[in-house]
Amino acid sequence: MEGETLSKGGISPGGVVSERGREWRVSSMTDERASAELECAADIEPQVISVAYARLGDKSKALAWLEKACAVHSTELVSLKVNPCYGSLRSDPRFQDLLKRVGLAD
Numbered sequence: 001m002e003g004e005t006l007s008k009g010g011i012s013p014g015g016v017v018s019e020r021g022r023e024w025r026v027s028s029m030t031d032e033r034a035s036a037e038l039e040c041a042a043d044i045e046p047q048v049i050s051v052a053y054a055r056l057g058d059k060s061k062a063l064a065w066l067e068k069a070c071a072v073h074s075t076e077l078v079s080l081k082v083n084p085c086y087g088s089l090r091s092d093p094r095f096q097d098l099l100k101r102v103g104l105a106d
Contacts, residue, residue, distance in 0.1 A: 047076035
């Protein structure tokens with residue numbers, strides 16, 4: 001949604017990633033500069049970046065950032081299995097492997 005501000009960080013339905021008072025419009029993440037700026041922000045949870053890429057349909061980058069979230073033991077991974085943002089990744093064997101490794105597999 002145009003001008004939408006998120007108070008708790010995350011990604012809005014309108015495609016705005018918000019974390020720690022900063023916002024990035026994910027539709028512009030195909031622009032190299034916007035993508036690099038978001039990825040270089042060291043204080044952003046890797047899971048937030050993975051959601052942005054998943055919503056853009058970039059499975060490889062979404063999964064790469066989920067791997068980073070796993071490596072830093074992100075608490076955000078507890079919702080991995082049920083988070084609707086990852087619907088497009090659920091059938092991917094890499095996603096299924098990640099679920100197993102974090103203890104969320106069936």
